[in-house]
Amino acid sequence: MALQPRHYIIGLLGAGVLGGLAWIAFRTDPVPVDLAKIDRGPMLVTVNADGKTRVKDVFEVAAPISGTARRAPVEVGDAVTAGETVVAVVEPAAPALLDARSREQAEAAVREARAALTLAEAQFRQAEEELHYAQTQHDRARTLAERGVSSQTALEDASQLLAIRLAAREAARSNVEMATSALARARATLIVPGASGSSRDTCCVTLKAPITSTVLSVDIVSETPVAAGTLLLTLGRTDDLEIVADLLSADAVGLKPGTRAIVDRWGGPAPLEAMLRSIEPSAHTKVSALGIEEQRVDAVFDIASPPEEWAGIGDRFAVYLRIVTWEGDGVMQVPLSALFRRDGGWAVFRADGETARLTPVTIGHRNGTAAEVTEGLSPGDRVILHPSDSIADGTPITERTTG
DSSP states (O other): OOOOHHHHHHHHHHHHHHHHHHHHHHOOOOEEEEEEEOEEEEEEEEEEEEEEEEESSEEEEEOSSSEEEOOOSSOTTOEEOTTTSEEEEEEEOOOOOOOHHHHHHHHHHHHHHHHHHHHHHHHHHHHHHHHHHHHHHHHHHHHHHHHTSSOHHHHHHHHHHHHHHHHHHHHHHHHHHHHHHHHHHHHHTTOOTTOTTSSOSOOOEEEEOSSSEEEEEESOOSOEEEOTTOEEEEEEOTTSEEEEEEEEHHHHTTOOTTOEEEEESSSSSSOEEEEEEEEOSOOEEEEOTTSOEEEEEEEEEEEOSOGGGGTTOOTTOEEEEEEEEEEEEEEEEEEGGGOEEETTEEEEEEEETTEEEEEEEEEEEEOSSEEEEEESOOTTOEEEESOOTTOOTTOBEEEOOOO
16 A cells, blocks of 8 residues: 555654654753853952051150059050150159167167267367367477578478378368268168158159150059069050061062052051061061961061051051062953863863863963963953863853852
8 A cells, every 4th residue: 555645744753753852862961150251450469468567666664763653644545745744653662671680780780880980070089189289380390490490301390290180180081971971871771661751852753755655555553562674654656557467488588678568457448558668587487277387477567558548557456468479450360260280281161152162271470369361261251160070171061040
């Protein structure tokens, strides 16, 4: 029986349906991916570090004598004026109380000194009498010599004796002064602390501010005994600050004075500008949070922004520094999350329509988020971020939608 035309149409329709079902069954679903567009723009390469502010010139006020520091007349944050504001008052230490034996010894020393003074006074009176006699003898010898009754030799002997008696009187006077001072010193050991007349009118040592500044800290607040050299308070100008950052020594090696830094996380609405002034010549060992010993060094920065922009910053405030080691404008960049190693170099998956294409690239400078692309990509290209193992050259892709 011959086939009718409608039989051919039904066959063709059946074959098409079977082919479509087979294509649906064996086709590869596109992989959802995140895409980023390659573009040009400014780029910074930075060394990031935590830092803190500090006053450039700190003035520490210490006790000049041992005694009792009275309650601090100033508080932290007070403004002081050089040569006018009293910042500390130190009362000299009172003499120690004597025990029974020490008092007996002191009283015996007083009696001994008094006796020595009496002896010195008697010797002084004796010296004065001998001087008076020598003066009389000298005057008589001179009169006789002028009359020619006595010889010149007798006059010379009288003059010599007179000079000896003058010197003896001066020595006796000095002995009296020494004995008087020894008696006063011996009596001073018997002075009772707080007794009337036990001290002169020099009650206290008053310390005034050495500079016009702000009180940064007060070490002695309440009245307390202090030794000479004890730190009482610290002064400094809070409008003259610098920033100290703790850097790895390997990062600090390539930095030069004048390097620009961006100050973030300081509490203000906008970042501040700073300039590297110096790097300390000696590093120190510091153990990281992972327990690794690191050699770190302090880098000192001057704040370049106008003071009115950072008026709220004080001493030892925390800041975050981004130290610029390289910067450029119009730099073509690719996100670091799109890069991966391939045959000893770098590569990305570029979106060619709805297909992933493996594309080798050459990169230059890198920072924490992107890398400079020197070869392999063009502005406007789109690359796959965080490519998974399911993506290869030629894999169908579809851009992942959010929401």
